[in-house]
Structures are given as structure tokens and as C-alpha cells.
Amino acid sequence: MNNEQLTKYNEIQKLINDQFSFLTELQTPSNLYEPLKYLFEIQGKHIRPLLTILSAGMLGGDLERSLKPAVAIELLHNFTLIHDDIVDNSDMRRGRETIHKKWDSSVGILSGDLLLALAFRHIIKDVHLDCCKDVLLSFTQSLIDVCEGQGFDMDFENRDDVTEDEYFNMIYLKTGKLIENSMLTGGYIAKANDMQNEILKSIGKNLGYAFQLQDDLLDLTAINPKFGKVVGKDLIEGKKTFIIIKAKELFKKQAEIDLLNLFYQNKGLKENQTDQMIKFLDDNMIFDLVNKRIESYYDNIVANLNRFDDNIYKDLLKYQIESIFKRDY
Amino acid sequence: MNNEQLTKYNEIQKLINDQFSFLTELQTPSNLYEPLKYLFEIQGKHIRPLLTILSAGMLGGDLERSLKPAVAIELLHNFTLIHDDIVDNSDMRRGRETIHKKWDSSVGILSGDLLLALAFRHIIKDVHLDCCKDVLLSFTQSLIDVCEGQGFDMDFENRDDVTEDEYFNMIYLKTGKLIENSMLTGGYIAKANDMQNEILKSIGKNLGYAFQLQDDLLDLTAINPKFGKVVGKDLIEGKKTFIIIKAKELFKKQAEIDLLNLFYQNKGLKENQTDQMIKFLDDNMIFDLVNKRIESYYDNIVANLNRFDDNIYKDLLKYQIESIFKRDY
Numbered sequence: 001m002n003n004e005q006l007t008k009y010n011e012i013q014k015l016i017n018d019q020f021s022f023l024t025e026l027q028t029p030s031n032l033y034e035p036l037k038y039l040f041e042i043q044g045k046h047i048r049p050l051l052t053i054l055s056a057g058m059l060g061g062d063l064e065r066s067l068k069p070a071v072a073i074e075l076l077h078n079f080t081l082i083h084d085d086i087v088d089n090s091d092m093r094r095g096r097e098t099i100h101k102k103w104d105s106s107v108g109i110l111s112g113d114l115l116l117a118l119a120f121r122h123i124i125k126d127v128h129l130d131c132c133k134d135v136l137l138s139f140t141q142s143l144i145d146v147c148e149g150q151g152f153d154m155d156f157e158n159r160d161d162v163t164e165d166e167y168f169n170m171i172y173l174k175t176g177k178l179i180e181n182s183m184l185t186g187g188y189i190a191k192a193n194d195m196q197n198e199i200l201k202s203i204g205k206n207l208g209y210a211f212q213l214q215d216d217l218l219d220l221t222a223i224n225p226k227f228g229k230v231v232g233k234d235l236i237e238g239k240k241t242f243i244i245i246k247a248k249e250l251f252k253k254q255a256e257i258d259l260l261n262l263f264y265q266n267k268g269l270k271e272n273q274t275d276q277m278i279k280f281l282d283d284n285m286i287f288d289l290v291n292k293r294i295e296s297y298y299d300n301i302v303a304n305l306n307r308f309d310d311n312i313y314k315d316l317l318k319y320q321i322e323s324i325f326k327r328d329y
Numbered sequence: 330m331n332n333e334q335l336t337k338y339n340e341i342q343k344l345i346n347d348q349f350s351f352l353t354e355l356q357t358p359s360n361l362y363e364p365l366k367y368l369f370e371i372q373g374k375h376i377r378p379l380l381t382i383l384s385a386g387m388l389g390g391d392l393e394r395s396l397k398p399a400v401a402i403e404l405l406h407n408f409t410l411i412h413d414d415i416v417d418n419s420d421m422r423r424g425r426e427t428i429h430k431k432w433d434s435s436v437g438i439l440s441g442d443l444l445l446a447l448a449f450r451h452i453i454k455d456v457h458l459d460c461c462k463d464v465l466l467s468f469t470q471s472l473i474d475v476c477e478g479q480g481f482d483m484d485f486e487n488r489d490d491v492t493e494d495e496y497f498n499m500i501y502l503k504t505g506k507l508i509e510n511s512m513l514t515g516g517y518i519a520k521a522n523d524m525q526n527e528i529l530k531s532i533g534k535n536l537g538y539a540f541q542l543q544d545d546l547l548d549l550t551a552i553n554p555k556f557g558k559v560v561g562k563d564l565i566e567g568k569k570t571f572i573i574i575k576a577k578e579l580f581k582k583q584a585e586i587d588l589l590n591l592f593y594q595n596k597g598l599k600e601n602q603t604d605q606m607i608k609f610l611d612d613n614m615i616f617d618l619v620n621k622r623i624e625s626y627y628d629n630i631v632a633n634l635n636r637f638d639d640n641i642y643k644d645l646l647k648y649q650i651e652s653i654f655k656r657d658y
Contacts, residue, residue, distance in 0.1 A: 028477075028481075029477055029480030029481045029483075029484055030484075031480050031483060031484050032476065032477065032480040083438055083439070083442060086434075086435070086438060087435040087438060087439060105415075105434065106415070106416040106483060107483075109412055109415060109416060109438055110412070110416065110476055110479055110480055110483070113412060113445075113472075113476050114473065114476040114477070114480070116442075116445070117469060117472040117473040117476055118473065120449065120469045120472070121466070121469045121470065121473065124462070124465045124466055124469055125466065132461065133453070136453045136465075137450070137453055137454065140446060140449045140450045140453055141450065143442075143446040143449070144443065144446040144447065144450065147361065147439055147442050147443040147446055148357075148358055148361065148443070150439055151358030151360050151361040151439055151443070152357075152358045154358075154360060154435060154436075154439070155358055155359075155360050
């Protein structure tokens, strides 16, 4: 990034950060607001709000007007984390105890509900009527999608025959739609035309797939796991990721098949079995295969991005997307 | 009700029922939609949507336009039931197993989230822009209020010094605001003036208080409990209701004070202690006192209702409110 870009980027980050200050003013009932303050003490990467604001800026939209919807999407995202952590029984989030572990499930359920309500208030309070309905409807739809995706994910836990199509549909709903919506919301605010919105949608969709495949890969390959992630957690938890679906297709040796069957039968591996599984996956070039798939999403995104006129927001959006692809946690 | 009123009332009930048909079309993921269909198999009393529609009609609003917001409020109300049942560890609802008991907590959390999302989609999809913001903002605010109220309610479980003011603030947030909002939404849709909305608000607020005090009373006095309610459930669960706050103030005999102390110390009574407590409450005229309080709310509501011009919707609204006061479960 050059100086001008860096200044603009920092400026936008500051605008986003300022949006969260309203949380500090909320006091009682403290049994619900303290957990929310705790969650936001550790800053997330703000991937989604940046996508919204930069998409809006790239297409000539008013930055100020994109802020509240952008941050509402981040609040909604954090709501999904609180409830998913209960459902997945996850102990750690951003390097600290999850809310339901530090407090209890009831606090997790209700503070999550409250955060979702605050997200809606954030977006409704300030939304302008001329793009109101599109922004609100796609915000709401992405919430429905996340819930449905999580429902499918739960359903897959009890199934051994999850297909590649089903898997991609699930991650599209659970992860992709909210990222797609982050881009589209920028388009709505900039009053982009249908073709522009279609491009934004395509970028978001590809980014969502890439993001989830990266997550699955990082779970197995991240050397120095940060933020409380354990290597092979998905294997231990029995998650039917794309990697597992590919293993089912490609494993041919008896030892490989036996270990995979163990994974299915016991709904996950023991900690001391994950290294062996990772070796088998590597032997079958599955990490390479997933990486190539991720690269193809990246190429598609860059090609689509190039269809837009150049400006500083497009540069920053490109930078932002590249940094997602380069992430190592 | 005369014939004309009855016809109109049945017509409105049918319009409300039709609104729920969209649920039957939702199919997958079935692990989340089946529980929602199960919940709505047993029809609720539709108190809130009737308040919205009749308030709108009374003030000359378009009935059709009030339908979607009215039903969205009912969906939101049912969402709160699903999550509250998890938090309160309740086994029964409308005479059947609660969702989290029949399935599990994860299904309860996620199907609840999904229902809330559907409620927002229901209200946003059809809301007209000229009253959009008021309707949406008060809908969202009532969700925040319900969550906060539930937070205070949880907090009270660990406190022995809950005051009457705190109690009334809690039930206003947890129960009253959504009922108030049901009335107000009718006003917004009818484009009522500020004074009319103030009257609606006052009616809703008083109705909410009365409704909750009735609930507390019915828990102890309902002779033939329907819909899975157990007599004295609040006493067993250690709920600090208005009745308990009054007991703390009025109990003077040692046996009474001892039993109340037991209630506080053990966070609830044993099943075989509830009859004694009910007798002590009766000895101290606490049921009469609560009934008088409920009557004063009723008088206030009727006085406020009389300030509106007469029409069939006002008649039906009066009927509806009276039937709430007459309910025995």
C-alpha cells in the first residue's frame, strides 16, 4: 500500500472502530451486556464491514451511509459466533474462553439474542429509505441462510454420505451468503446497477467458498495456531469438510480406508490419530487439490474485480481480498 | 358479540391463520423447520396480532397492511418462548414437550434463531415505506426489551432484595413492551396522531402489567391447569414474583417468615410446601391485593379505550381485552 492508500485504510478502520463505541454505553442488565463487551474487547478482523464499505466506495457510494449497515453485518456475524460456539461446544474464541464457557449457556443464548437485536437496530435506525428495502431484506435473508447452513452442518454430523454438492451448498449458506451480502450491501448503498451487483455477488460467493476451504485447510496445516485453534480440531470433532469428502473419493490403500472408516464410525478421530490422517491426506495430494481450488476462486475474483473502474477503494478492496487469501489463521 | 361482530372476528382470525401457512412450505433443513412446524401445530391465542390489527382498524388503518407486522410480532413472541424454555429449563409448552426437550438445546437455539429471522423477513418484506421506520424500530426495540427483561429475570434468581420497582421494570421489559408494541404498531399503520399513540401505549402498558400479574396469580390459583402448567411452578422454581415481594413485606408470623426464608435460601420450595405457602399468602390477603391491582389496570384501560370513537374494531378490541382479563390459564 502507498501512503495515500494506507491513510485511507486507517481512516476507514477508525470509522469502523468508532461504531462499536455504543456498546460501552450499554449498562444493564450487566449479566448480558458484560459478555458482549468482553467479546468485543478482542477486535475481529472486520473483514465483512471492510468489504461493504470498500464496495460502496468503489462504486461511488457514500462512505458514511455504508458504515451502519457494514457494522450491523459484523454484529450479526458475532451473534452467529456466540450461538455456534454453544452448539459446537467450543471452549475458545479469539484466544479466550467463549461466552458460554466463561458464563453459562443461558447467558450465551440471551446475550447472543441481544446482540442480534442490536445488529437490527443498528441497521434499521440509520438506513435510508431509498435503498432501505434491499439492504434490510438481504441482511435478514443472510441471517436465515446462516441458520439454515448451521442446520445442515448439524445434520451432516449424523450422515456418512454427504456429497460435494451438499457440502458446498451448506458452506454457501453458513459462510458464503453473509460475505456475499457484505459485498452486495455496498452495491445497494452505491445504487449500483444490476450488472454491477451481479459482479459483486459473484466476488462474494467465490470469496465465501475460498474462505471456508481455507478454514478447513488451516485447521490441518496451520503451524502455529493462534486464537485458540487446535490443529486437527475438525478431524477430532468429526466435521465432514471438503477435505474429508475428497478423502472418501481418493483414499485407496487399506490403511487409509480403515482410518477414514474409524473417523466416520466414531464421529471423529482421537488426538493421536490426526497426524496419521494428515499424512494420508498429504499422500493423496488432497492439500494441493484444495489449494488449487482456492486459487481458482482467487483468479475468478480478480477477473471480476478488473471489470470495475480503477480508484483507491478498488485498490483497497483488492488489498483486503488478497490479505484474506494470505491469512495464516 | 353480535352476529356482525362475530363474523368480523372470525374473518380476522382466518386472516391471521392464513399468514402462518408460509411455514408449511419451508422444508430443509428439516432438523430446524420440523420443530417450528411442531410449535405452530398448536395454535396460540393470537393475543398480540389481534391487538395490532384491531388497533389499526379502530383508528381507520388498512387491515391488510396491519397483517404482516401483526403476525411478525406473534412470530417474535414464539421465538422468545423457544429460547426462554431452554433458559428456564421448562419441559412443557401448550400441553406438549418443549422443542429443546423433544429434540435438544442446539435445535432449540437454532430453530429459535431461524424463527426470529423469519419474523424479521415477514415484517420487512411487506412493510410500507411511509410507516416503515416506526414499525421496524419499535419491533426491534421490543426484541431488545424482551432480551433485557429476561436478563433481569435471570439476575433476580440470585438476589433476595428485588424491589417492587425493579420487579415492575423487569416485567415491563419482558412482557409489557411487546404487548405495548402490538398496540402501537396498529397506531403506526393507521397513521395515528401522537395523542392517539400515547393512549394506545398506555393501554398496552397496563395490559402488559395485568397480563403478567395474572400469570403469577394463575400459577397459584388455577384449579384445573391446562397446557402443561403445574400449580405453584413459580414457587418451586423460586421466581421472585410480585406475590413474593408482597409476602416479604406483609408476612409477620414466625411460621410465615420461616417458610419465606426457606424459599429464598433454597431458591424455591419443595412441591409439598406449596400448599402451605398458598395458605399463608391467602391469610395475608395477597391474592385479593393482586386482584385489586389487576382491576385497577383494567379500569385504566377501559377509561383510555373510551377516549376513542366507537366502531366495530373498538368493540372487538374491548372484547379481546376483556377475554384476556377473564382467562383462566
